[in-house]
Amino acid sequence: MSRRMGPQSMPKQYLALAGRRVIEWSLAPLLDHAACRRIIVVLSRDDVHWASLPVANHPKIAIAIGGDERADSVRAGLTAACVQANERDWILVHDAARPCLAAADLVRLFEQLQDDEVGGLLATPVVDTLKQVDESQRVVQTVPRERLWRALTPQLFRFGILMRAMTHCAKRQFAVTDEAQAIEALGLRPQVVAGDADNIKITLPEDLVRAARILDASGQDATPE
Ligand SMILES: Nc1ccn([C@@H]2O[C@H](COP(=O)(O)OP(=O)(O)OP(=O)(O)O)[C@@H](O)[C@H]2O)c(=O)n1
Ligand SMILES: C[C@](O)(CO)[C@H](O)COP(=O)(O)O
Secondary structure (H helix, E strand, O other): OOHHHOOOOOOHHHOEEOOEEHHHHHHHHHHHOOOOOOEEEEEOOOOOOHHHOHHHHOOOEEEEEOOOOHHHHHHHHHHHHOOOOOOOOEEEEOOOOOOOOOHHHHHHHHHHHOOOOOEEEEEEEOOOOEEEEOOOOOEEEEEOOOOOEEEEEEEEEEHHHHHHHHHHHHHOOOOOOOHHHHHHHOOOOOEEEEOOOOOOOOOOHHHHHHHHHHHHHHOOOOOOO
């Protein structure tokens, strides 16, 4: 819905960023990695932008139609993947709105989880002092930051476990904001893998400016795939 982006000329994943659209940057590391054999791009049911992108006809990519909430879109993607996926296949879920994923982080995620039975996610440790406040923004307490991490994407899980977890939460109307939370609801414990804090999500308008700076500094090429 992009509520936090405020009014924009188009959905945030299609906004122009450093010579490409946001979603093209988000897809690039997945398209480049040999282990990502098939990519399902989940579109909004009223999407009118995807078909005009150069990447729309990429042979690795198929599309599915998403739902009202992020979790509904993830379930739609999993259902589309179901046709060719085996129970133990790895499934990577990434936000279209995260255009600054470094190839090295993707490699680290695969390497650190390759022998894991559950799977896990890229995340960054909380570095600031944390304050919990009341309704009038007065500090109630300082929350210890040790062992607190910020969840990023991609998140990597076995297909069978992730499908069960997302279905389990949907049936109970338990709204999850990431896949790891659904896995946790099954009583399992996803592994965090340290990722670069530059892997930001385009959530607020100022994030576009920051993403442009990050991509510029990384020297990535904006030539279409
Ligand atoms: N129904 C939805 C809602 C969101 N997303 C995707 O989930 C990712 C993270 O979305 P986020 O920025 O957290 O949420 P939005 O709903 O897009 O924005 P907001 O919460 O500000 O409304 C984005 O790549 C977005 O395209 C999705 O696939 N299906
Ligand atoms: C999955 C996610 O990007 C991890 O940070 C995030 O939870 C997406 O949803 P949100 O609406 O920004 O919480």
